[in-house]
Amino acid sequence: MVKLMEIPEEEYIFPGTRACAGCSMALIYRIALKALGPKTIITVPASCLTVLHGMQGFCTTKVSVLHTPFATTGASASGIVASLEDKGLADEINVLAFAGDGGTVDIGIQSLSGAVERGTNFIYACYDNEAYMNTGVQRSGSTPHGAYSTTTPNGKTGYKKNMAKILEAHGIPYVATAISSYPLDLFEKFKNAMKIKGPKYIHILAPCPPGWGYNPKDSIEIGRLAVQTGFWPLYEVIEGKFILSKDSQRFLDPTKRKPIGEYLNIQKRFKSISNEDIEIHQNYIEEQWKQIKKRIEND
Amino acid sequence: MTAIEKPPNIRDKRIKIITGNHAAAHALRQAKVGVIAAYPITPQSPVVEKIAEFVSKGKLNARFVKVESEHSALAVCCAASATGSRVGTATSSHGLMLMYEMLPWASGNRLPIIINLATRATGAPWSVWTDHQDFITIRDVGWIQMFCMDNQEIYDTNLQAFKIAEDSRVFLPTVVAYDGYILSHTMMPVLIEKQEQIDEFLPPLKHHINLSDVSVVKGIDPVTTPHLRDRGIEGIAPGYFEYRYAMQKALENSIEIITNVHDEFSEKFGRSYGNGIYKTYLAEDADILIFAMGSVASQARNVIGQLRKDGLKVGLVSLKLFRPFPALKLRELFKEAKLVVVFDRDIGYGYEGVLSYELKAALYGLKHAPFIKGFIVGLGGRDVTNQHITIGVNKAIKESETGIISHETDFIGLKLDDLGDYDEKDYFKGG
Numbered sequence: 140m141v142k143l144m145e146i147p148e149e150e151y152i153f154p155g156t157r158a159c160a161g162c163s164m165a166l167i168y169r170i171a172l173k174a175l176g177p178k179t180i181i182t183v184p185a186s187c188l189t190v191l192h193g194m195q196g197f198c199t200t201k202v203s204v205l206h207t208p209f210a211t212t213g214a215s216a217s218g219i220v221a222s223l224e225d226k227g228l229a230d231e232i233n234v235l236a237f238a239g240d241g242g243t244v245d246i247g248i249q250s251l252s253g254a255v256e257r258g259t260n261f262i263y264a265c266y267d268n269e270a271y272m273n274t275g276v277q278r279s280g281s282t283p284h285g286a287y288s289t290t291t292p293n294g295k296t297g298y299k300k301n302m303a304k305i306l307e308a309h310g311i312p313y314v315a316t317a318i319s320s321y322p323l324d325l326f327e328k329f330k331n332a333m334k335i336k337g338p339k340y341i342h343i344l345a346p347c348p349p350g351w352g353y354n355p356k357d358s359i360e361i362g363r364l365a366v367q368t369g370f371w372p373l374y375e376v377i378e379g380k381f382i383l384s385k386d387s388q389r390f391l392d393p394t395k396r397k398p399i400g401e402y403l404n405i406q407k408r409f410k411s412i413s414n415e416d417i418e419i420h421q422n423y424i425e426e427q428w429k430q431i432k433k434r435i436e437n438d
Numbered sequence: 439m440t441a442i443e444k445p446p447n448i449r450d451k452r453i454k455i456i457t458g459n460h461a462a463a464h465a466l467r468q469a470k471v472g473v474i475a476a477y478p479i480t481p482q483s484p485v486v487e488k489i490a491e492f493v494s495k496g497k498l499n500a501r502f503v504k505v506e507s508e509h510s511a512l513a514v515c516c517a518a519s520a521t522g523s524r525v526g527t528a529t530s531s532h533g534l535m536l537m538y539e540m541l542p543w544a545s546g547n548r549l550p551i552i553i554n555l556a557t558r559a560t561g562a563p564w565s566v567w568t569d570h571q572d573f574i575t576i577r578d579v580g581w582i583q584m585f586c587m588d589n590q591e592i593y594d595t596n597l598q599a600f601k602i603a604e605d606s607r608v609f610l611p612t613v614v615a616y617d618g619y620i621l622s623h624t625m626m627p628v629l630i631e632k633q634e635q636i637d638e639f640l641p642p643l644k645h646h647i648n649l650s651d652v653s654v655v656k657g658i659d660p661v662t663t664p665h666l667r668d669r670g671i672e673g674i675a676p677g678y679f680e681y682r683y684a685m686q687k688a689l690e691n692s693i694e695i696i697t698n699v700h701d702e703f704s705e706k707f708g709r710s711y712g713n714g715i716y717k718t719y720l721a722e723d724a725d726i727l728i729f730a731m732g733s734v735a736s737q738a739r740n741v742i743g744q745l746r747k748d749g750l751k752v753g754l755v756s757l758k759l760f761r762p763f764p765a766l767k768l769r770e771l772f773k774e775a776k777l778v779v780v781f782d783r784d785i786g787y788g789y790e791g792v793l794s795y796e797l798k799a800a801l802y803g804l805k806h807a808p809f810i811k812g813f814i815v816g817l818g819g820r821d822v823t824n825q826h827i828t829i830g831v832n833k834a835i836k837e838s839e840t841g842i843i844s845h846e847t848d849f850i851g852l853k854l855d856d857l858g859d860y861d862e863k864d865y866f867k868g869g
Contacts, residue, residue, distance in 0.1 A: 178652050182517065189661060196667035196675030198657040203649050205520055206659035208539050211513035214505060218475065218517025219649065221501035225472035225523045228650050250513065253506030 567819020
């Protein structure tokens with residue numbers, strides 16, 4: 140794995156962005172840009188990242204950004220790539236689509252599916268804060284079971300969409316999950332994605348202090364708990380081959396996993412969750428890891 | 439009035455007998471678009487198919503992005519244009535409506551994208567046949583909108599449209615429309631110019647946005663403020679209000695550029711379309727002027743000879759440029775007319791035909807403003823016949839004599855009697 144000292148010192152986002160205190164999306168964005176470097180064009184739909192970029196007249200990033208309507212991230216990336224191919228610049232410039240969970244698993248799923256089906260050579264990063272945070276915490280298709288949002292005042296029922304699996308089903312050469320709390324892993328995944336031609340998809344869980352209801356200083360800790368409880372397994376699927384990431388490997392052993400309650404109980408959005416709901420989560424996690432184990436054994 | 443006043447010399451090897459859709463495809467090919475993104479929809483699909491053929495045979499060196507929806511088609515076009523490529527596409531009806539969100543995005547960004555629109559009615563109920571509802575519905579999004587009356591005009595207008603849209607004083611996307619089936623699927627002789635000639639007329643795009651130049655960092659379409667914003671050494675950044683003011687001014691100023699480009703084209707290639715804004719036929723001495731677009735204007739032209747034989751001094755004004763609406767030019771044109779009969783193949787539901795009410799607004803306050811009477815014809819592809827035009831003209835003459843202006847819509851060509859026991863209150867009967 141990449142070492143801390145190997146991460147470039149160069150920053151591609153200026154300090155003092157409009158992101159909330161403790162925003163893990165800002166961390167993810169920072170690491171992603173360090174991996175991609177200056178020859179990058181980013182396309183961004185309506186999302187928290189639009190807010191981070193700031194109002195017209197300021198530019199928070201040191202690479203070019205094209206803002207695009209909510210449903211069009213995948214198509215927008217396709218358009219940039221097509222134009223770069225037209226100009227013979229496709230091999231010189233990285234194209235990154237960077238969207239939230241609403242823009243990816245809900246309104247943007249069609250254009251994303253289309254773009255990857257067409258074999259567009261780009262990286263699509265979904266930072267998943269598990270609801271429409273930018274518009275004030277409304278549920279999305281990525282909101283987990285039992286979570287409060289302004290549109291699920293009694294807690295959502297049903298699981299979050301497994302977007303990484305959906306993208307894997309498109310048969311694309313690179314799919315990965317990541318989280319801001321493991322920045323070296325995150326950096327390496329962007330680097331790995333860059334080496335591969337074709338559509339690459341990275342789904343990154345992004346703890347959100349105002350949306351999840353926790354102290355901003357705990358963003359890293361919460362993200363670690365998501366991994367340590369087994370809620371968020373870190374992995375890559377490269378050309379169909381499943382690789383459990385180093386930071387998740389020991390959680391193949393169920394006894395090493397922390398109880399899910401430790402992750403849920405420190406977030407206000409799960410305040411009114413019942414023991415039964417916790418059980419549902421626990422069972423979901425067990426099932427998820429059973430499948431992972433099976434995949435590793437079969438590979 | 440239209441391109442081919444004289445029958446074309448069919449021995450001229452440049453002439454191809456092609457449909458309107460293929461005329462559009464040839465124009466896109468010769469404009470050397472770098473990126474095309476399109477989705478099939480009747481009656482536009484042959485444009486997409488022809489372009490796919492051009493690309494696969496190496497006749498067009500472009501990236502053809504075969505998208506999964508029209509919404510994505512225009513999103514691809516916007517992104518590709520912002521990355522510096524010349525971009526074109528084609529659609530119809532529901533396709534254009536699905537693009538709607540991206541339309542003001544393209545104009546707000548001042549991206550010179552060309553959409554070919556084979557017009558078609560909008561559902562429900564389903565209809566694949568022509569009317570101008572789709573074209574009319576996008577009138578407020580800041581695009582230049584032009585309408586064609588024959589296949590040569592489709593080809594010629596496309597080439598002019600790129601030059602207009604890419605003019606640094608304009609930088610606006612443009613719709614080139616033609617009636618679905620009536621032109622889209624009808625073969626006509628079209629003179630396809632030599633590529634060198636086209637290259638002379640239409641130089642490569644010099645864009646104001648170019649994301650592919652990564653050495654210059656740009657943030658395109660960030661959130662704006664309502665107010666001007668000081669950005670230090672770089673000066674003042676405009677707010678949303680200023681962006682949109684600039685867009686409106688560009689539209690207003692484009693009328694002159696549209697005329698100039700039309701004249702330049704006509705000088706070079708020997709084909710003209712009125713003044714590039716509207717075309718007239720026997721209008722000079724007319725007391726009664728018919729005002730219409732596309733297929734309806736073509737039909738009206740057929741009738742004028744007979745109406746004149748009947749002693750009515752009738753002429754025709756067919757509108758080519760619908761947006762920006764050439765109000766000043768129309769005020770000048772109609773200032774002597776006594777009666778204008780407007781035939782709309784569209785309707786501003788709940789009010790009246792759109793051409794009709796826009797003309798009324800444009801002529802408001804003229805000292806001797808003509809009496810304007812509007813009719814709705816041909817929705818969903820209902821044939822517009824010589825008889826319909828004649829009925830309209832005669833009815834308008836009668837109403838003008840009373841001088842009473844009514845906003846009640848008058849449909850010509852309805853077949854309610856054929857329905858037998860049709861009852862407006864029970865319109866689902868038999869459905």
